[in-house]
Amino acid sequence: MSTRLSKGGRLIDRSKPMGFTFNGKRMQGYQGDTLASALLGADQMLVGRSFKYHRPRGIVASGAEEPNALVGLGQGGRFEPNQRVTTTELFDGAVTESQNHWPSLDFDVGAVNDKLYKFFPAGFYYKTFMFPRAAWKHVFEPIVRQSAGLGKVPTARDEDRYEYAYGFADLVIVGGGIAGLTAALSAGRKGQRVWLIEQTAHWGGRAPVDGVEIDGKPADEWVRTAVETLEKMENVTLRLRTMASGLYDHGYLLAYERVADHTPGDGRPRHRLWRMRAGHVMTATGAIERPLSFAGNDVPGVMLASAVRDYVANWAVSPGDRTVIVTNNDDAYRTALTLLEAGLAVPAVIDARPEAKGALPEAVRARGVRVLTGHGVAKVKGAKRVTGVSVCMQAGEGAEIETIACDAIAMSGGWSPVVHLWSHCGGKLTWDEDHAMFRPDPTRPATGADGAAMVTAIGSANGMLRAADAVADAHMAAGSEGTAPKAVSAEEAPMSPVWIMPEGAGPALRMKMWLDYQNDVKVSDVQLAAREGYESVEHTKRYTTLGMATDQGKLSNINGLAVLSDALHQAIPATGTTTFRPPYTPISIGAIAGEARGEIFQPLRKTPMHDWHEVHGAHWEPVGQWRRPYCYLRTGEGVHDAVNREIRAIRNSVGLLDASTLGKIIVKGPDAGRFLDMLYTNMMSTLAVGKCRYGLMCTENGFLSDDGVVARLSEDTWLCHTTTGGAERIHGWMEDWLQCEWWDWKVYTANVTEEYAQVAVAGPNARKVLEKLGGMDVSKDAHGFMEWREGTLGGFRARVYRISFSGELSYEIAVPASEGRAFWDALLAAGEEFGVTPYGTEAMHIMRAEKGFIMIGDETDGTVIPQDLNLQWAISKKKTDYLGKRAQERSYMVSPDRWKLVGLETLDGSVIPDGAYAVADGVNANGQRNMQGRVTSTYYSPTLNKGIAMGLVKHGPDRMGEVLDFPVDDGKVIKARIVDPVFYDKDGEKQNV
Amino acid sequence: MLTLECPYCGVKAEETELQPGGEAHLKRYGPGSTDEEFDGYMFSRKNPKGVHFERWRHAYGCGKWFLAARCTATLEVFGTYPAQTSEPPAELQAKIKAKRPNWEGYK
Ligand SMILES: [Zn+2]
Secondary structure (H helix, E strand, O other): OOOEOOOOOOEEEEEEEEEEEOOOEEEEOOOOOHHHHHHHHHOOOOOEOOOOOOOOOOOOOOOOOOOOOOOEEOOOHHHHEEEEEEHEEEEOOOOEEEEOOOOOOOOOOHHHHOOHHHHHOOOOHHHHHOOHHHHHHHHHHHHHHHOOOOOOOOOOOOOOEEEEEEEEEEEEEEOOOOHHHHHHHHHHHHHOEEEEEHHHHHHHHOOOOOOOOOEEEHHHHHHHHHHHHHHHHOOEEEEEEEEEEEEHHHEEEEEEEOOOOOOOOOOOOOOOOOOOEEEEEEEEEEEEEEEOOOOOOOOOOEEEEEHHHHHHHOOOOEEEEEEEEEEEEOOHHHHHHHHHHHOOOOEEEEEOOOOOOOOOHHHHHHOEEEEEEEEEEEEEEOHHHHHHHEEEEOOOOOOOOOOEEEOEEEEEEOOEEHHHHHHOOOOOOOEOOOOEEEEOOOOOOEEOOOOOEEEEEEEHHHOOOOOOHHHHHHHHHHOOOOOOOOEEEOOOOOOOOOOOOOOOOOOHHHHOEEEEOOOOEEEEHHHHHOOOOOOHHHHHHHHHHOOOOOOOOOHHHHHHHHHHHHHOOOOHHHOHHHHHHHOOOOOOOHHHHOOOOHHHHOEEEEEOHHHHHHHHEEEEEEOOOEEEEEEOOOOOOHHHHHHHHHHHHHHHHHHEOOOOOOOEEEEEOHHHHHHHHHEEOOOOOOOOEEEEEEEEEEEOOEEEEEEEEEHHHHEEEEEEEEEHHHHHHHHHHHHHHHHHHOOOOEEEEEOOOOHHEEEEOOOOOOOHHHHHHOOOOOOOOOOOOOEEEEEEEEEEEEEEEEEOOOOOOOOEEEEHOOOOOHHHHHHHHHHHHHHOOEEOOHHHHHHHHHHOOOOOOOOOOOOHHHHHHHHHHOOOOOOOOOOOHHHHOOOOOOOOOOOOEEOOOOEEOOOOOOEEEEEEEEEOOOOOEOOOOOOOOEEEEEOOEEEEEEEEOOOOOHHOEEEEEEEEEHEEEEEEEOOOOOOOOOOOOOOOO | OOOOEEOOOOOEEEHHOOEEEEOOOOOOOOOOOOOOHHHHHHHHOOOOEEEEEEEOOOOOOOOOOOEEEEEEOOOEEEEEOOOOOOOOOOHHHHHHHHHHHHHHHOO
């Protein structure tokens, strides 16, 4: 069993006990514990089940590399699944639960998968679920849905807050072990702006546990002094609990600070996402120990050797009373010494190497421990917990020599530098034969904006696994400022790579050698993939799911590709690694969202009349970042009824539309007319001052991009209206051409959209309302259709455009934005006797469709040219050039077979669904029905009391009166007749009064 | 995420402040051009692995379009310059040639 030792534990404070629960069971730990050490201290080794076979899973590691021990943490608005217990600090009152089992952790139905392992080989997703087809839907999917997936999705709204922060530094050092500290000291002394970040809550990394001495002091003491020195340097910033998640182009570094995970609910943001720019990055990210592949290496109680000594030294937790060490290197002997020091039993060290004569093995022998060189593990005994180990010769096939009783196994297959950050932005690796590991290749680093190296790996992250080398390396890399610290640690004899234990293990054993613990990928799976032709490591990864779990293969990758290389009979570097991608460890969605939630998820644009709309029942419609009233709901009224009421009011009397969102761009200068002639398909330079003209803009590819009314304000000034969503885009478009193509033309542009409030006053009584306000002559003779006038209207400085999008007598009036609300109120008061009715965007849309006016985004979709919409009248024949003209001359643009705009009238008066297609005879090359048209706008018209639609139909304008079939849902077909798209007031008499 | 210095306002702008505009130094072909010329102008882009000239707009800054020369493979930035020119500045071309002797020029 695992227990809390009575003495020791450099990171815990026994005077501060902390209570927590696991699956409802009350347990106790101390301040300074991780959830992992607290669980182990409470004898809870079994913490979860694996993904595929639902095998019992215990804690394997002590840090970010932990593949198994994920729990659901917290409750309600603070519940979060998949929290790694090895990197989660214990806090008082923590509520935790195990995952991926049903109905309980101890008795799990899904574990039957384990007995059926023959049916779940590599690539089982692709093989098993193929046939018969119906089986997926009715058999496999329900089972997979029930039993797959890690953890539960939180259901409550997140109670915590998150934030972004920004940091800038000459040098960011990632990792606060002795290498990182050494580098920070040197760079700090040089006066560089330095950030030193460490993912755990403690400085010093592994050195204090591994018995390193620096400058004659125990590592702990040196670390304390180093941190104190750094804290005094104003140019150095130190951050604990901050993990460098990813390194990107030009020194852009994302760091994830777990501000308040260990103090939930204390009012601070839970996580902070640092968006940093680093002049240079040093990765002092250390190394991760590799497991060994022997049968049963996934049984709870089998742990990394380094983790075992971490638990003893850091948290005074013994993973077992009797721990057998299995190794291929000297470092693991440190674990034996730590265990012995704590008074625990080490029945044997099983060393795969033919001999072990270094200082560390000799020290262990001197303590009376059996050291079995040339041996290996044939098999681990036990199911939910290790009960013993069956020993064999490493060189053989696994014949059992003896069984050693034990309740824990500490394994070490050597170390791999953490090269993730180094690799994220293109840094390359080299294979280090001596240590059987990939390490950063200093000749091929990631480069920055200046073409020079952007990253330097230092310390064990650079392959300097011994403390003395690591510290010297870091000091030099950081400019050798000040005295170099001198580290001393025990000498180590060479390790010997062991990828399978024992060497000659047969299929039965290989089927129980786990590579990826979380995803249940075994040695046999990778070998099968190789036999089936998967030669690329990236393909093998996807096929077997090796390294695809939430730990991203931190333990499994090197072992997996070594097995793959062996199966492919090639050297490991020839196989290469899979791509290292950010984030290094998972970061919370909350941190990514930051403050962008609720009201500030995105900034909203509001017109000066917004508050009035809100109070008066506005049913909002998002239009870009604007919110516009779709309609105004009266008490007890539905949306449909409101829209119809609004339309009838305008057609019979008068209505008001807040049109402030329309884009308004001033184009001014001696060459403004020439410029607009290039931008619009029609002629704008000939427009008389005081007049308005409807204009179309196309892309260079000929397709319609925007439309709107242009007014000529003076000899050299035009005001261009754009669609609501188009203002910024069109302004940018204008600037693009002015700055990059016609830079010698004398033209200025200004986007003045938000400078004006604009109101459409539409309906037969519109003129009467304006006359009541008084101050301007708005009579037919004084102010004709498509003209604008400036003056004072009801005391407001106003520019009045006589334009109509509804087909009614209509004025659009612009006033300064600051006076918009007062003007709106004045219009309401003046219109009261006429029953003036504010209307929303839907009434506007329907009325324009009744008039056959096109709408950008409805009739256009980026493939429609003006000619398709019968807008030839708005295309100048005189101009030699305009944007899109050359494109519209292409053969397929002038083809008579293009679909063209028509009106559509259903035979039964119903409304055709939006986007419905008209079918033609025959089928195409893919066996699908041929099409001859589609619906682009469709509404119920309260004016005409029937469904009306517009659509694009092949040869449409030549087929008036023809009836088309529009198949809709459930085999139903709607029949619609091709008609003129102008449904209402074809002669324009209403708007011309 | 790139940083490019805006040659107008001098700000070292992060990519989030910038709007990309594709390949620089394209010659516009309008009415009267052949189908091949127009097609090339409209659709053919170099997309090199190496030295590339690009259009960027300091959209959330001064609003100006500028041009940048950078390596698409290493992300090295050779320089940025105003958009009001039909070819890269001579000294920038010389600098690129010095750093990338095999570079065949911007055309
Ligand atoms: Zn700028």
